[in-house]
Amino acid sequence: MRRAAAAILAIGALTMTMACTTVPAEGEATPAPGGGGTCQADQLGDLVGRAPTSELGAEAMRRSGARALRWIRPGDAVTMDFREDRLNIHLDAEHKVERLACG
Numbered sequence: 001m002r003r004a005a006a007a008i009l010a011i012g013a014l015t016m017t018m019a020c021t022t023v024p025a026e027g028e029a030t031p032a033p034g035g036g037g038t039c040q041a042d043q044l045g046d047l048v049g050r051a052p053t054s055e056l057g058a059e060a061m062r063r064s065g066a067r068a069l070r071w072i073r074p075g076d077a078v079t080m081d082f083r084e085d086r087l088n089i090h091l092d093a094e095h096k097v098e099r100l101a102c103g
Contacts, residue, residue: 039066039087039102050097052089060087060100 041064050056057069066087072078073091082103092098 037065037067038084039064041087041100041102044100047089047100048097052091052095052097056097057089060089064100064102066102 044060044064047056047060052071057071060066061069064087067085068083068087070078070086070088071091072088073095074093078088084102086103088101088103090098090101
């Protein structure tokens with residue numbers, strides 16, 4: 001009985017480890033290889049009000065040092081996990097950049 005319980009716990013731990021692997025979600029850019037890491041969004045205020053384009057996303061990632069990007073539209077369901085290497089670009093109802101934040 002103890003061996004069966006130990007096996008179940010081991011499989012559960014392995015499953016949890018695999019489930020925690022970071023995979024870009026829909027609307028999230030693939031992490032950039034090398035460089036960057038910790039996101040710094042405090043100098044991105046000039047991007048607010050602009051249309052969401054791939055060029056804006058690339059510029060925001062470069063300037064913030066983020067390795068991953070997530071676009072968040074009104075009503076989108078998003079995970080509450082904090083990632084220090086991810087830049088979140090929040091869009092307003094008019095589909096313009098409302099704010100940029102790390103996490």
